[in-house]
Amino acid sequence: DIQMTQSPSSLSASVGDSVTITCQASQDISNSLNWYQQKPGKAPKLLIYDASNLNTGVPSRFSGSGYGTDFTFTISSLQPEDIATYYCLQHINLLLTFGGGTKVEMK
Amino acid sequence: QVQLLESGGGVVRPGTSLRLSCAASGFTFSDYGVHWVRQAPGKGLQWVAVISHDGSNQYYADSVQGRFSISRDNSRNTLFLQINSLRAEDTAVYYCAKGLGSCGGSRCPLGDDWGQGTLVTVSS
DSSP: OOOOOEEEEEEEOOTTOOOEEEESSSSSSTTEEEEEEEEETTTOOEEEEEETTTTOOTTTTTEEEEEEEEEEEEEEEGGGGGEEEEEEEESSSSSOOOOOEEEEEEE | OOOEEEEEEEEEEETTEEEEEEEESSSSSSSOOOOEEOOOOOOOEEEEEEOOOOOEEEHHHOOTTEEEEEEEEEETTTEEEOOOOOGGGGGGEEEEEEEESOOOOOOEEEEEEEEOOOOEEEOO
């Protein structure tokens, strides 16, 4: 199975800061990577699909990049409503794998 | 719009069985593969299983293979997850989530359509 290593596991930043999260796949997954945001008690929300495509209605301060094994997710200017846990998800085959998650807190 | 409504969770004893359901509406259920994803309290998301649009193919995470069984009834627009020999580590919120295609080939990405989840607590 493909393993996804996500880092950091948590971070603290101020409003307006740029925030970067990375995911590394244990093998080449092409661009088959999504990024999700999850707030407490809620289902995950899709932000980025296929590594770099912004889902409909998602603010442009969210972005993703990468290909192969190394991927990056960025919030260009952190807003209070972005406080959440973020997960990467690989979908190169039928056995999906999530990253361990990154909890984003406000400093 | 797409709606997915899970049910069947509750407090259960270790070693027993449970069947979760997910009622789908707002889309042609028989055209799409569907996944189960779970989340233990305070932990991350874990993909559990997927079933193709017609039920002919099922795939499982290694950690649940042999104890979990995913199925569907397209005439009732309902997805199921049978969990046998429940363990404490199966305690989690279980979500159903719609795939982005039929899942009859080699890929079945998850999209943005998830249920609200149903909590399973395994405790003696």
